């Protein structure tokens with residue numbers, strides 16, 4: 001029997017965890033069916049001995065983390081890599097470890113949302129039923145494009161028809177669905193890509209620019225993306241997606257109201273979260289302003305090496321809240337930020353705040369600071385200017 005439908009939690013109605021309680025968990029699965037030439041995530045091809053050692057270590061890590069932070073959890077996100085590349089029995093082990101650590105009385109680990117990142121070639125109707133049975137309520141599909149030439153350029157293993165069929169199957173399963181699209185790819189007809197996906201009835205889209213990192217095959221080949229093409233694509237994406245009634249609630253994410261990713265909202269709101277798996281990052285309620293941790297890469301993670309730790313101070317929190325909060329439609333509540341950090345933004349960066357509002361990049365409504373559409377388009381430069389202009393503040 002299929003599990004109960006996802007409860008009708010929306011971004012606005014979802015309860016916020018009380019300060020200090022950690023209600024979100026990220027789990028990193030580093031294995032991929034093939035390696036894309038633009039990717040700089042922590043990922044690798046699978047081998048049976050490596051996956052077996054990964055699962056052993058993951059079970060031990062989940063037990064340790066659950067002892068320190070027993071939850072309950074509102075959201076769980078399995079990312080990668082390609083979590084759906086794990087076989088049935090392997091996924092069963094992952095979810096069993098999560099349930100041992102964090103299951104509520106109904107056996108759920110993510111009480112509001114459990115997302116699985118999935119490659120189009122790794123699931124069919126039978127696998128979708130398995131995902132649902134394990135407790136997955138939301139699927140994030142790495143489609144990237146609906147055009148064969150673009151998919152070939154990106155080195156993806158699926159073609160357009162296989163990708164779109166995967167999206168259709170996922171939608172028919174009743175799970176919530178996100179589709180990833182990459183924009184600013186040479187030769188891409190972005191509007192066609194977006195319309196093709198939205199015509200299927202998708203309610204959440206993540207639209208990211210193709211970025212070229214130096215330590216990738218694309219970077220080594222010297223591929224460069226024209227910033228003007230990127231800026232045009234950003235604007236076009238906003239216009240096309242708006243025609244379908246989805247809203248840009250984060251700079252790269254669009255959703256029909258109520259379909260926002262609750263897990264990603266937790267990141268962007270500065271909430272704490274746990275992490276499992278090699279290379280995974282957490283934000284723990286340790287120290288006055290929280291502690292960021294990053295697990296080591298797989299080689300040393302398998303040996304039980306501890307994460308790197310960065311104990312934050314008030315200025316770190318101010319910077320982080322601006323960097324993530326200004327990406328979102330919600331913006332940053334400066335009164336809350338001041339209560340949390342003792343820092344008033346008007347005193348920390350007065351010239352930056354004045355200039356950005358005067359130039360129409362930021363708008364202050366009550367105590368909430370938001371980026372305008374123009375500000376979102378120029379967000380990276382805006383945040384760089386903030387870092388450069390911060391007045392030194394007494395500790």
Ligand code: SF4
Pocket residue numbers: 031032034035036039040041043080081082119142
């Ligand atoms: S599937 Fe995703 S994580 Fe894996 S190599 Fe491609 S872009 Fe990277």
